[in-house]
Amino acid sequence: MLRRRAERMYDEDLDLSEPIAWESEEERQAAIAFFNAAFRAEESGLMQAHALADEVGRWDPELGECLRLYGDEEGWHRRLLTRFLAHLGGEVRPMGRVTGTFYRLYGRAKKVETIVLTNLMFETIGSTTYRLALREARHPAVRQMLTILTRDESFHVPLNVHFLREALKRSPPSMRPRLRAIHAALFAALLASAAASRRRALAFDRIPFRTLAGAYAEHLGRLFVHESDLDFTPPELLLRLFGHSRRALASSEDPSAVSVLSAEAAVDRERVVVTALGGAAAPAAGASGGATAPR
Numbered sequence: 417m418l419r420r421r422a423e424r425m426y427d428e429d430l431d432l433s434e435p436i437a438w439e440s441e442e443e444r445q446a447a448i449a450f451f452n453a454a455f456r457a458e459e460s461g462l463m464q465a466h467a468l469a470d471e472v473g474r475w476d477p478e479l480g481e482c483l484r485l486y487g488d489e490e491g492w493h494r495r496l497l498t499r500f501l502a503h504l505g506g507e508v509r510p511m512g513r514v515t516g517t518f519y520r521l522y523g524r525a526k527k528v529e530t531i532v533l534t535n536l537m538f539e540t541i542g543s544t545t546y547r548l549a550l551r552e553a554r555h556p557a558v559r560q561m562l563t564i565l566t567r568d569e570s571f572h573v574p575l576n577v578h579f580l581r582e583a584l585k586r587s588p589p590s591m592r593p594r595l596r597a598i599h600a601a602l603f604a605a606l607l608a609s610a611a612a613s614r615r616r617a618l619a620f621d622r623i624p625f626r627t628l629a630g631a632y633a634e635h636l637g638r639l640f641v642h643e644s645d646l647d648f649t650p651p652e653l654l655l656r657l658f659g660h661s662r663r664a665l666a667s668s669e670d671p672s673a674v675s676v677l678s679a680e681a682a683v684d685r686e687r688v689v690v691t692a693l694g695g696a697a698a699p700a701a702g703a704s705g706g707a708t709a710p711r
């Protein structure tokens with residue numbers, strides 16, 4: 417699937433023919449901050465994926481190729497975002513203190529399973545943010561940029577679930593306590609990061625803190641509750657803080673927007689729904705993730 421996506425990836429282009437009519441300079445600055453954060457996420461995803469591709473490729477060449485192609489997708493996003501930032505009259509800026517610390521710590525992670533777990537959680541946050549921002553976006557160019565990101569990141573979440581499963585197979589049991597601690601710490605840190613991003617990006621994406629942090633709790637929680645074989649337990653206290661619980665997330669029929677099912681809908685750029693068995697089916701109504709039909 418990744419190979420097929422790669423064949424078509426570069427045909428898609430941003431339509432930047434119309435200047436964006438901002439409501440205020442504040443909104444434009446917030447948009448620049450928003451897409452700078454996106455740029456950094458893509459950049460770090462690209463670096464880590466390619467570093468892993470080399471390492472993993474030594475024991476599993478096919479998985480290594482998956483990681484390389486996945487990194488290439490993030491590299492393509494990074495290029496699109498560089499052009500898009502210029503279109504906004506902005507540029508790639510040095511990272512702030514909080515963001516810098518985040519990525520420095522992440523960049524220091526060396527174990528495959530640690531990197532993949534962190535990446536999976538980052539991807540979940542990323543796709544959730546893009547989907548919510550798309551719901552509010554009005555400018556066509558902004559909508560196009562967010563649609564591409566939402567669609568592709570929705571595919572990257574289950575892809576990373578797959579990477580994590582493979583990495584855990586080779587991970588010694590002695591790593592478990594450390595991975596659990598990382599999962600719990602990241603869960604809290606990512607919810608808190610919603611507060612930091614509100615200071616900079618709220619005037620653009622218009623997502624209030626409670627909505628964003630609540631969506632992070634819901635989607636991270638739902639992911640780990642449903643992919644229970646990974647054996648990570650979302651912190652109940654944090655879920656409760658935003659009106660969720662492990663039990664409710666587990667029993668809910670509503671498939672997560674970052675579920676494997678939604679991702680299969682987002683997998684193909686022509687939006688042909690490919691079933692888990694590999695057969696192609698007709699596009700299902702409303703099955704294109706949040707990308708084209710934000711709720």
Ligand SMILES: [Fe+2]
Pocket residue numbers: 458461489490493568569
């Ligand atoms: Fe990306």
Ligand SMILES: [Fe+2]
Pocket residue numbers: 461490539568569572
């Ligand atoms: Fe991604």
